[in-house]
Amino acid sequence: MTTADTPQGGALSRIGSAGAMQKMLAFGSLVLLLVGFSLASPQFMQVSNIIAILQATSVNGVLAVAVTLVIITGGIDLSVGTMMTFCAVISGVVLTYWGLPLPFGVLAAIGAGAFCGLCSGTFVAKLKIPPFIATLGMMLILKGLALVISGTRPIYFNDTPGFDLISRGSLIGWVFPSLPIPNGVLILFLVALLVAYILGRTVLGRYTFALGSNEEAVRLSGVNVDAWKIGIYALSGAIVGVAGILIASRLNSAQPALGLGYELEAIAAVVIGGTSLSGGRGTVLGTVIGALIMAVLTNGLRILSVAQEWQTVVTGAIIILAVYADQARRRKG
Amino acid sequence: MSVTPLISMRNIDKRFPGVHALKGVSFELLPGEVHALMGENGAGKSTLMKILSGIYPRDGGEILVGGTPAEIDSPRAAQSHGLAIIHQELALMNDLTVAQNIFIGREPRLSFGRLDEKALNRNARDIFAKLNLHLDPKTQVGTLTIARQQLVEIAKALSFKSRVLVMDEPTAALNDREIDELFIIIRQLKAEGVGIVYISHKMDELKRIADRVTVMRDGATVGTVSAADTPVSEIIRMMVGRELGAETVDIPDLAAAPPLLEVRGLTRGRAVRDVSFSVRQGEILGFAGLMGAGRTEVARAIFGADRKNGGEILVHGKALTIRSPADAVAAGIGYLSEDRKHFGLALGMDVKDNVALATMTDFVSRVGAINDARMRATARTFIDRLRIRTPSERQEVRFLSGGNQQKVVIAKWLLRNCDILIFDEPTRGIDVGAKSEIYRLLTDLAAEGRAIIVISSELPEVLRLSHRIAVMCEGRLTGILPGGPGTTQEDIMDLATRRAPAMEPAFPPPPTPETRAPR
Numbered sequence: 139m140t141t142a143d144t145p146q147g148g149a150l151s152r153i154g155s156a157g158a159m160q161k162m163l164a165f166g167s168l169v170l171l172l173v174g175f176s177l178a179s180p181q182f183m184q185v186s187n188i189i190a191i192l193q194a195t196s197v198n199g200v201l202a203v204a205v206t207l208v209i210i211t212g213g214i215d216l217s218v219g220t221m222m223t224f225c226a227v228i229s230g231v232v233l234t235y236w237g238l239p240l241p242f243g244v245l246a247a248i249g250a251g252a253f254c255g256l257c258s259g260t261f262v263a264k265l266k267i268p269p270f271i272a273t274l275g276m277m278l279i280l281k282g283l284a285l286v287i288s289g290t291r292p293i294y295f296n297d298t299p300g301f302d303l304i305s306r307g308s309l310i311g312w313v314f315p316s317l318p319i320p321n322g323v324l325i326l327f328l329v330a331l332l333v334a335y336i337l338g339r340t341v342l343g344r345y346t347f348a349l350g351s352n353e354e355a356v357r358l359s360g361v362n363v364d365a366w367k368i369g370i371y372a373l374s375g376a377i378v379g380v381a382g383i384l385i386a387s388r389l390n391s392a393q394p395a396l397g398l399g400y401e402l403e404a405i406a407a408v409v410i411g412g413t414s415l416s417g418g419r420g421t422v423l424g425t426v427i428g429a430l431i432m433a434v435l436t437n438g439l440r441i442l443s444v445a446q447e448w449q450t451v452v453t454g455a456i457i458i459l460a461v462y463a464d465q466a467r468r469r470k471g
Numbered sequence: 472m473s474v475t476p477l478i479s480m481r482n483i484d485k486r487f488p489g490v491h492a493l494k495g496v497s498f499e500l501l502p503g504e505v506h507a508l509m510g511e512n513g514a515g516k517s518t519l520m521k522i523l524s525g526i527y528p529r530d531g532g533e534i535l536v537g538g539t540p541a542e543i544d545s546p547r548a549a550q551s552h553g554l555a556i557i558h559q560e561l562a563l564m565n566d567l568t569v570a571q572n573i574f575i576g577r578e579p580r581l582s583f584g585r586l587d588e589k590a591l592n593r594n595a596r597d598i599f600a601k602l603n604l605h606l607d608p609k610t611q612v613g614t615l616t617i618a619r620q621q622l623v624e625i626a627k628a629l630s631f632k633s634r635v636l637v638m639d640e641p642t643a644a645l646n647d648r649e650i651d652e653l654f655i656i657i658r659q660l661k662a663e664g665v666g667i668v669y670i671s672h673k674m675d676e677l678k679r680i681a682d683r684v685t686v687m688r689d690g691a692t693v694g695t696v697s698a699a700d701t702p703v704s705e706i707i708r709m710m711v712g713r714e715l716g717a718e719t720v721d722i723p724d725l726a727a728a729p730p731l732l733e734v735r736g737l738t739r740g741r742a743v744r745d746v747s748f749s750v751r752q753g754e755i756l757g758f759a760g761l762m763g764a765g766r767t768e769v770a771r772a773i774f775g776a777d778r779k780n781g782g783e784i785l786v787h788g789k790a791l792t793i794r795s796p797a798d799a800v801a802a803g804i805g806y807l808s809e810d811r812k813h814f815g816l817a818l819g820m821d822v823k824d825n826v827a828l829a830t831m832t833d834f835v836s837r838v839g840a841i842n843d844a845r846m847r848a849t850a851r852t853f854i855d856r857l858r859i860r861t862p863s864e865r866q867e868v869r870f871l872s873g874g875n876q877q878k879v880v881i882a883k884w885l886l887r888n889c890d891i892l893i894f895d896e897p898t899r900g901i902d903v904g905a906k907s908e909i910y911r912l913l914t915d916l917a918a919e920g921r922a923i924i925v926i927s928s929e930l931p932e933v934l935r936l937s938h939r940i941a942v943m944c945e946g947r948l949t950g951i952l953p954g955g956p957g958t959t960q961e962d963i964m965d966l967a968t969r970r971a972p973a974m975e976p977a978f979p980p981p982p983t984p985e986t987r988a989p990r
């Protein structure tokens with residue numbers, strides 16, 4: 139039908155699209171933070187410190203990427219922190235208790251995560267339990283199970299040679315000795331790339347956005363909404379399994395009491411990165427930038443010897459600021 | 472009949488809690504016919520079509536597709552039988568692009584579940600070309616106007632290459648030109664042998680497009696007649712069970728009445744440019760214009776829902792600063808939004824709560840508790856007065872039919888008792904019987920001494936209601952016409968299409984003020 143067409147064509151609308159704008163905003167703030175801290179302290183820009191920041195980003199970054207998937211569907215996942223610990227404990231059981239070789243430990247952690255995600259997804263999609271409640275329940279269940287399985291004691295990986303290298307070794311540094319970037323960061327990079335690809339280029343990714351945008355419309359289009367939703371939660375869980383391996387490797391142990399609180403940091407990174415909590419919009423790149431902002435902030439404030447308590451306050455304020463900036467821009471637009 | 476019907480629905484029965492929505496309804500669709508389905512709000516039209524498209528299970532009866540019994544238990548099953556439906560309430564994903572919306576659930580794939588985005592956009596472009604529709608497949612649906620979103624829905628339904636196409640009030644949000652273009656497409660499909668079920672409350676569309684008409688009332692079929700041979704008045708009688716007199720507007724002498732609302736030089740960006748008018752006590756001022764002329768924007772700016780760049784608003788002769796809807800309501804201005812789903816209703820709450828939503832504090836007793844009994848009684852009065860079809864005042868609004876939801880919004884503002892009421896498309900999706908009741912209601916409200924503004928895209932409605940008619944074009948008020956039989960639809964259209972001479976999107980409008988008189 140010929141209707142007077144306003145020039146709201148592809149390229150323009152894409153640049154102006156909400157996600158891209160917020161990403162720019164987040165990226166700008168990151169650069170600002172980096173410049174600010176390096177001016178404030180000469181220690182900040184030292185290679186060892188940058189590597190520390192990247193290392194700190196890796197676990198939270200992988201978790202945040204996992205949560206991004208769920209949040210884009212319009213859901214939320216409160217269980218990723220304890221799920222990560224649960225996966226770490228499972229790999230501890232497989233490697234240390236059963237003495238199986240390293241790849242089995244990694245696969246067990248990822249499999250355990252995928253299974254947990256499958257459960258959450260089933261609760262949400264089939265039993266129609268709101269994601270907040272379903273994953274709150276999962277959070278407690280997994281916290282408890284991690285303690286039960288480990289007998290409330292840490293499981294050490296001293297008998298598995300090379301386990302700590304998964305996170306702390308540096309494949310890149312081995313090839314380019316001047317760039318000792320830890321493997322944890324490399325893994326975050328690969329996970330982010332994979333998920334970005336899935337979101338942008340595959341059917342699963344398409345339905346992730348579609349579900350968050352208008353679930354009823356997807357259902358009316360004849361799509362098996364429940365199955366896809368469970369799939370998305372399972373994928374998210376598998377990524378949490380990767381985070382479980384990363385943290386266990388970094389500590390060279392599975393700490394069953396750890397984990398609570400990580401989910402909130404992950405959600406914060408997602409939000410700072412411009413993903414809408416009401417679903418339908420979001421990017422992996424934004425989430426990674428969000429995770430970086432949080433790590434830079436914590437690190438920089440510590441270098442400036444700001445007390446731990448105040449670091450927490452600042453982080454909270456940043457979250458509110460980030461979301462406000464997003465809202466203000468959208469109201470204008 | 473020698474041809475096998477595409478669809479036969481026989482003795483379909485459907486109950487919802489508290490509602491017997493369909494009582495043994497039969498319906499038949501032949502290849503290449505446009506079959507109009509008419510009936511009052513809540514008659515069961517959408518429900519019947521939702522059963523056909525696998526959204527609701529039926530409680531009784533059978534469905535034959537191409538002469539063989541078919542089990543349609545999901546939207547997917549309906550698709551595989553070649554049935555497509557355009558829903559009354561738009562079902563689009565705002566964050567996705569046009570092409571992604573059209574092919575959701577059947578996107579072209581490469582190996583490993585990867586998407587073939589190029590083919591996706593190419594296929595969408597092909598469909599648009601066939602429909603002569605100028606739309607970029609990569610546009611985000613949320614940025615489109617409602618009318619264009621409707622076109623996306625239509626394109627989506629057509630993309631199934633369906634043999635049966637159900638359109639549930641497709642023209643409710645389209646302007647005249649878009650309707651013409653839709654009809655061209657419908658005729659094209661008809662020639663290809665597609666059967667079309669066409670639901671609409673616009674009686675004039677019947678004669679233009681329909682071959683046969685099936686009328687429903689209270690969940691039962693009243694009858695099926697030929698569209699060409701049956702006078703419209705007869706069809707209306709079948710729908711409402713009585714004759715409706717052709718009423719005309721009765722213009723009171725308002726020379727002595729004080730102006731209740733005066734708007735001077737109202738400006739908001741490009742959408743509203745230097746608009747001035749006044750409404751007297753007891754007057755109904757109609758606002759006509761093409762879609763996108765800026766009428767809704769004027770209303771929203773007056774109501775404080777959008778910020779204005781300039782202009783003055785006087786209520787009872789006093790200049791007021793209205794910064795928010797709360798200010799406007801406090802000043803006695805009520806606004807009935809055109810988009811009831813988004814701005815008018817709390818869908819999950821029941822009828823009584825929605826009716827009382829703007830006046831909740833009136834129902835609070837001295838101890839601070841809500842007087843539920845009084846609220847229910849009030850809601851029941853309005854249910855009777857507006858003939859809202861609902862099992863009780865306790866029914867959740869989302870279960871009401873589209874037209875009845877609209878009546879609930881009207882009830883809310885009637886209860887609020889504002890001096891100045893702005894109705895934006897008050898009868899969109901409302902049946903003929905209820906329409907004439909709403910006309911009477913608006914006329915009564917004016918006679919009680921209120922000032923009424925009615926924004927409507929239907930010219931007959933503007934002419935039927937208005938004491939004076941303001942016409943807008945591209946954000947400017949191009950003239951105010953007197954109401955009554957002296958003014959014709961052509962007079963209005965002339966002003967509605969009077970574009971500023973040097974109107975180029977990139978340049979500011981010329982400073983010369985427009986004449987505010989009929990030709």
Ligand SMILES: Nc1ncnc2c1ncn2[C@@H]1O[C@H](COP(=O)(O)OP(=O)(O)OP(=O)(O)O)[C@@H](O)[C@H]1O
Pocket residue numbers: 487488490492510511512513514515516517518519559860861870871872873874875900902
């Ligand atoms: N999901 C539901 N639950 C309960 N009642 C329902 C539901 N859907 C429809 N109804 C009721 O069934 C009846 C028929 O509704 P339907 O939507 O089919 O009417 P309609 O003819 O399409 O009206 P309109 O012209 O206003 O769109 C109404 O009384 C409505 O309230």
Ligand SMILES: [Mg+2]
Pocket residue numbers: 516517518559639872873
């Ligand atoms: Mg309907």
